[in-house]
Amino acid sequence: MTQATQSLFADHAFLPEGWRRNVLLQWNAHGALLSVTPDAQASAGVARASGPVLPGMPNLHSHAFQRAMAGLTEYRAASGTGATDNFWSWRDLMYRFAARITPEGLASIAQWLYIEMLKAGYTSVCEFHYVHHMQDGSRYANAAELAQRVVDAAGASGIGITMLPVLYQYAGFGAQPPRDDQRRFINTPESLLTLLDTLRSARPEHGALRYGVAPHSLRAVSNDTLRALLDGLDAMSPGAPVHIHIAEQTAEVDACIETEGARPVQWLLDRFDVDARWCLVHATHIDADETTALAKSGAVAGLCLTTEANLGDGIFPTHDYLEQRGRIGVGSDSHIGVDWRAELRLLEYGQRLSRRQRNVLASADMPRVADRLFAASLEGGALATGRAVGALRTGARADFIVLDANHASIAEHGSDAWLSGVVFCEHGETPIRDVYAGGLKVVDGRKHRDEERAYAQYRAALAELLK
Numbered sequence: 434m435t436q437a438t439q440s441l442f443a444d445h446a447f448l449p450e451g452w453r454r455n456v457l458l459q460w461n462a463h464g465a466l467l468s469v470t471p472d473a474q475a476s477a478g479v480a481r482a483s484g485p486v487l488p489g490m491p492n493l494h495s496h497a498f499q500r501a502m503a504g505l506t507e508y509r510a511a512s513g514t515g516a517t518d519n520f521w522s523w524r525d526l527m528y529r530f531a532a533r534i535t536p537e538g539l540a541s542i543a544q545w546l547y548i549e550m551l552k553a554g555y556t557s558v559c560e561f562h563y564v565h566h567m568q569d570g571s572r573y574a575n576a577a578e579l580a581q582r583v584v585d586a587a588g589a590s591g592i593g594i595t596m597l598p599v600l601y602q603y604a605g606f607g608a609q610p611p612r613d614d615q616r617r618f619i620n621t622p623e624s625l626l627t628l629l630d631t632l633r634s635a636r637p638e639h640g641a642l643r644y645g646v647a648p649h650s651l652r653a654v655s656n657d658t659l660r661a662l663l664d665g666l667d668a669m670s671p672g673a674p675v676h677i678h679i680a681e682q683t684a685e686v687d688a689c690i691e692t693e694g695a696r697p698v699q700w701l702l703d704r705f706d707v708d709a710r711w712c713l714v715h716a717t718h719i720d721a722d723e724t725t726a727l728a729k730s731g732a733v734a735g736l737c738l739t740t741e742a743n744l745g746d747g748i749f750p751t752h753d754y755l756e757q758r759g760r761i762g763v764g765s766d767s768h769i770g771v772d773w774r775a776e777l778r779l780l781e782y783g784q785r786l787s788r789r790q791r792n793v794l795a796s797a798d799m800p801r802v803a804d805r806l807f808a809a810s811l812e813g814g815a816l817a818t819g820r821a822v823g824a825l826r827t828g829a830r831a832d833f834i835v836l837d838a839n840h841a842s843i844a845e846h847g848s849d850a851w852l853s854g855v856v857f858c859e860h861g862e863t864p865i866r867d868v869y870a871g872g873l874k875v876v877d878g879r880k881h882r883d884e885e886r887a888y889a890q891y892r893a894a895l896a897e898l899l900k
């Protein structure tokens with residue numbers, strides 16, 4: 434195995450304890466870090482990183498097919514007076530897109546998206562995958578056809594993936610029957626678990642692939658079917674990740690109170706053993722008691738700032754939640770943007786704009802906002818993946834980003850200001866120069882090894898969808 438060990442020497446690298454100098458990174462043929470040694474000696478045979486090294490960022494929430502509609506819904510529908518565009522009108526447009534997607538088209542869109550993610554320094558993705566069936570709602574011969582296409586697209590791009598097949602059963606609280614335009618999404622716990630089992634056999638887990646499940650939202654499942662899903666998952670893969678959309682819209686909070694007698698986060702925490710295996714995506718509308726309870730649960734709050742801003746969702750109480758040691762991670766969700774730097778920037782800016790203060794999300798022990806949010810998102814994002822990622826430490830995946838030290842956003846700055854420049858400055862091209870995933874250099878000089886071919890296929894798929 435010795436000859437299969439690979440190494441990189443970094444003059445500066447961001448380790449769990451902060452920036453360290455002269456760091457030697459070594460990893461094995463499977464892409465796992467064997468050692469991370471600060472204050473090491475550079476030696477002749479070891480490649481040298483061209484700039485400061487950061488861990489790759491996990492992207493904890495993605496609906497791959499939605500990448501194809503980014504930028505196509507930014508207009509107000511021409512209709513009579515008083516028309517209001519909101520999440521629900523956007524969802525109608527999104528459903529029309531979902532109705533047309535083909536297996537080949539999805540594969541091309543997902544592969545291009547994952548290349549964009551890698552170029553942005555996302556080295557893992559959690560795919561909240563809910564388009565399962567054929568256009569008329571009947572099953573594919575392989576029930577896991579579409580999920581498998583997405584898993585394969587991730588593998589081809591080099592990004593690590595946590596595939597979360599979605600249980601979507603009802604159209605709304607009180608077990609409302611699904612709408613016709615939801616026919617490609619619908620499963621029972623049993624059919625969803627069968628789909629997952631089929632997928633796990635066809636594409637077994639490895640260092641860059643993990644499975645979990647995603648009950649779509651409380652409005653799309655019931656108490657009993659959620660329990661059946663979790664029991665089935667635990668029989669298959671104890672402790673596997675569970676993600677759910679929880680409180681993105683005030684309308685769903687109101688409907689939950691009306692039919693279930695509690696707000697969504699409170700309802701879930703009261704009835705289920707919610708802990709660090711859970712990721713609650715868009716816990717946007719939570720009250721003070723839910724904020725405390727969610728922080729205490731150890732679950733990860735999945736924040737998708739660019740999408741939440743784009744859809745007009747609302748603002749998560751990040752300051753109060755972080756003060757109570759709540760866990761967070763970020764995701765690009767609808768992919769209106771694919772850039773963790775923008776997610777972290779907007780996370781802070783939402784707080785600044787609403788509180789009319791600066792550096793709101795800094796803390797006494799981490800006075801630099803970018804450093805605190807970066808470290809928190811690495812840790813929470815890694816938990817959400819259920820994979821050993823998110824830190825430069827022995828045993829973790831060799832996922833890292835090499836910054837361009839000559840970039841105008843960080844040049845001449847001391848290392849303590851690098852993350853501030855990376856997150857808050859927006860000056861021209863990205864400061865992310867090279868990206869390694871599982872020890873492979875998949876982005877070199879801001880170019881992915883496969884981007885021309887993947888982009889041509891993406892454009893063809895998009896042209897077909899927009900015909």
Ligand SMILES: [Zn+2]
Nearest residue numbers: 496561678766
């Ligand atoms: Zn989502």
